Amino acid sequence: MTAADRPGGPVRPYVITRGRVQPPRRLPVETLLEATGTADPLPVTASRHHRRLLSVCRNRLALVEAAAHLKEPVSVVTVLVGDLIDSGHLTVCSSAPLASDRPDITLLQEVLDGLRRKLSA
Amino acid sequence: MDSEESSRPDPAYLLPTVVQSAKILVVGPFGVGKTTLVGSVSEIEPLRTEEVMTQASAGIDDLRGLESKTTTTVAMDFGRITLSDTLVLYLFGAPGQRRFWDLWEGLVVGAVGLLVLVDTRRLDDSFEVLDQLEERGLPFAVAVNQFPDSGRFSDEDIREALDLLPTTPVVHCDARDPKSSLQALIALVSHVGNRSLQETPA
Numbered sequence: 001m002t003a004a005d006r007p008g009g010p011v012r013p014y015v016i017t018r019g020r021v022q023p024p025r026r027l028p029v030e031t032l033l034e035a036t037g038t039a040d041p042l043p044v045t046a047s048r049h050h051r052r053l054l055s056v057c058r059n060r061l062a063l064v065e066a067a068a069h070l071k072e073p074v075s076v077v078t079v080l081v082g083d084l085i086d087s088g089h090l091t092v093c094s095s096a097p098l099a100s101d102r103p104d105i106t107l108l109q110e111v112l113d114g115l116r117r118k119l120s121a
Numbered sequence: 122m123d124s125e126e127s128s129r130p131d132p133a134y135l136l137p138t139v140v141q142s143a144k145i146l147v148v149g150p151f152g153v154g155k156t157t158l159v160g161s162v163s164e165i166e167p168l169r170t171e172e173v174m175t176q177a178s179a180g181i182d183d184l185r186g187l188e189s190k191t192t193t194t195v196a197m198d199f200g201r202i203t204l205s206d207t208l209v210l211y212l213f214g215a216p217g218q219r220r221f222w223d224l225w226e227g228l229v230v231g232a233v234g235l236l237v238l239v240d241t242r243r244l245d246d247s248f249e250v251l252d253q254l255e256e257r258g259l260p261f262a263v264a265v266n267q268f269p270d271s272g273r274f275s276d277e278d279i280r281e282a283l284d285l286l287p288t289t290p291v292v293h294c295d296a297r298d299p300k301s302s303l304q305a306l307i308a309l310v311s312h313v314g315n316r317s318l319q320e321t322p323a
């Protein structure tokens with residue numbers, strides 16, 4: 001056993017910025033988002049970027065689309081999205097990513113059927 | 122009034138019934154037709170995001186600090202196809218060169234698979250990316266884009282030149298043609314389906 005994994009010491013917390021934990025959240029770029037429509041005001045820490053993001057998400061779209069419309073990097077928008085989910089202003093509308101990291105056979109079949117319909121349309 | 126805000130065109134929103142999203146990556150060397158393929162099947166005008174990638178240079182931290190890192194800006198085009206009332210598919214065009222592989226790390230998680238576009242005039246530009254996909258066990262199909270001055274190669278020639286597994290699909294595709302592009306995507310998704318059926322014990 002090395003010094004690093006010896007039990008008993010205090011657990012070192014994540015780096016905290018302005019009172020919130022940096023998200024270890026896993027939001028794929030295709031995550032579907034929509035504003036919840038809550039009347040609650042945005043937190044006082046919300047920036048202009050948060051406001052613009054919430055406005056772009058007034059109807060349903062993917063995280064990556066929000067980033068493209070805002071002309072901001074996906075990595076930045078992912079953090080802002082996390083903030084707005086935590087504050088109850090944004091909600092995730094798509095099912096959670098599977099533990100396996102690969103789409104299941106039902107989803108594959110639906111994608112295949114959908115593409116075939118497009119081809120014959 | 123916020124003029125920046127009001128001059129921006131409204132995003133093309135999804136139907137409120139859409140509750141599932143899938144994605145496919147379209148990869149290949151410079152100028153092979155990635156943007157063209159995404160655009161030919163997408164229901165929206167393709168969008169673009171830019172990401173700044175910071176790569177630590179090999180080795181341990183050194184005294185030069187920030188100088189040991191290089192940054193690259195990567196542009197990624199994407200489009201989407203609503204496949205049913207509940208399902209939308211996103212298509213990402215991503216560069217295949219080695220220096221962009223970090224970008225994929227995040228993108229490829231949860232993806233249906235990858236469509237690898239190749240140009241027969243420069244097959245060797247595709248060796249690296251194919252090696253990488255095989256090594257990572259990622260599911261892919263090869264789509265050969267036909268350019269006016271491409272020679273005529275049989276599928277067998279291409280398989281051999283690219284040293285593909287017998288099960289890897291090879292399709293010929295005109296990325297400018299939506300039907301042809303859809304067929305290439307269908308070949309990929311059927312292949313991924315077969316592959317996962319084989320991996321899942323009945």
Ligand SMILES: Nc1nc2c(ncn2[C@@H]2O[C@H](COP(=O)(O)OP(=O)(O)OP(=O)(O)O)[C@@H](O)[C@H]2O)c(=O)[nH]1
Nearest residue numbers: 151152153154155156157266267268294295296297
């Ligand atoms: N004949 C033919 N031309 C194509 C095809 N696909 C693309 N092109 C043309 O090739 C050129 C490059 O296509 P792009 O779609 O921009 O290629 P890309 O892979 O996105 O290029 P980069 O993003 O610069 O790496 C364009 O002029 C297209 O019209 C194809 O299947 N057949």
Ligand SMILES: [Mg+2]
Nearest residue numbers: 155156198214
């Ligand atoms: Mg392009």
